[in-house]
Amino acid sequence: GIQVEQSPPDLILQEGANSTLRCNFSDSVNNLQWFHQNPWGQLINLFYIPSGTKQNGRLSATTVATERYSLLYISSSQTTDSGVYFCAAMERYSTLTFGKGTMLLVSP
Amino acid sequence: DTGVSQNPRHKITKRGQNVTFRCDPISEHNRLYWYRQTLGQGPEFLTYFQNEAQLEKSRLLSDRFSAERPKGSFSTLEIQRTEQGDSAMYLCASSLAGLYNEQFFGPGTRLTVL
Numbered sequence A: 001g002i003q004v005e006q007s008p009p010d011l012i013l014q015e016g017a018n019s020t021l022r023c024n025f026s027d028s029v030n031n032l033q034w035f036h037q038n039p040w041g042q043l044i045n046l047f048y049i050p051s052g053t054k055q056n057g058r059l060s061a062t063t064v065a066t067e068r069y070s071l072l073y074i075s076s077s078q079t080t081d082s083g084v085y086f087c088a089a090m091e092r093y094s095t096l097t098f099g100k101g102t103m104l105l106v107s108p
Numbered sequence B: 001d002t003g004v005s006q007n008p009r010h011k012i013t014k015r016g017q018n019v020t021f022r023c024d025p026i027s028e029h030n031r032l033y034w035y036r037q038t039l040g041q042g043p044e045f046l047t048y049f050q051n052e053a054q055l056e057k058s059r060l061l062s063d064r065f066s067a068e069r070p071k072g073s074f075s076t077l078e079i080q081r082t083e084q085g086d087s088a089m090y091l092c093a094s095s096l097a098g099l100y101n102e103q104f105f106g107p108g109t110r111l112t113v114l
Helices: none
Strands: A004-007 A010-014 A019-025 A031-037 A045-046 A052-056 A059-064 A069-074 A082-089 A102-107 B006-008 B010-013 B019-024 B031-037 B044-048 B054-056 B065-068 B075-079 B088-095 B109-113
Touching: A004 A082, A010 A019, A019 A082, A019 A102, A045 A052, A059 B019, A082 B010, B006 B065, B006 B088, B010 B019, B010 B065, B019 B088, B019 B109, B031 B075, B044 B065, B075 B088
Parallel strands: A010 A102, B010 B109
Antiparallel strands: A004 A019, A019 A069, A031 A045, A031 A082, A052 A059, A059 A069, A082 A102, B006 B019, B019 B075, B031 B044, B031 B088, B044 B054, B065 B075, B088 B109
16 A cells, blocks of 8 residues: 655744645555644644645645655744644545654744 | 534543444535544554445454444444553544545544553
8 A cells, every 4th residue: 555654753843933844655646635633633634735736824735746745834833833744645536544744843 | 514523532441341433424425434543653544434335444443343334424433342452542534435535534532441
């Protein structure tokens, strides 16, 4: 099955800083999603982005499907951005394979 | 518009007991998925349904686990003879089948087996 790797595993930022999270996947995908997991365990949908670029406020994402990677950009980070960010890929039209996540801590 | 809901949110049980979790998907979604997440890991796929048909099961789903979606709406996941290794967060997600198949997750059921 498809392999999904995320980097960095941990990231500590000062409030206001920008960051880039990376997701590499081993095969072509039909679906790629980014999630933010809050401290209570809820997965919040950030982007559905099998290819191209999308923006939502301070967050944006780019997937280059031909090179098998996706990037999540967080600008002007806030303490509420803290948590775990997951990338998940779908190689067939069925189930998601998740990476191990990037743990982000934004300090005031 | 309600999202995916799961009950209970927390369950503490003793080893050897049976437990059952429920998931109610987003109403127009015909696909329903179960995932399991252990500490420090990403969620791992267990099984999924399209309408009432169970289309795929992971090797993680031992014979102590059974899932149903009898009328193509809500689903239940039962674990028989629980073991301490079953302690995890159990997540349910739903989506529409097709080319655009974004999955939306419920809040999860956190299981602790003593």
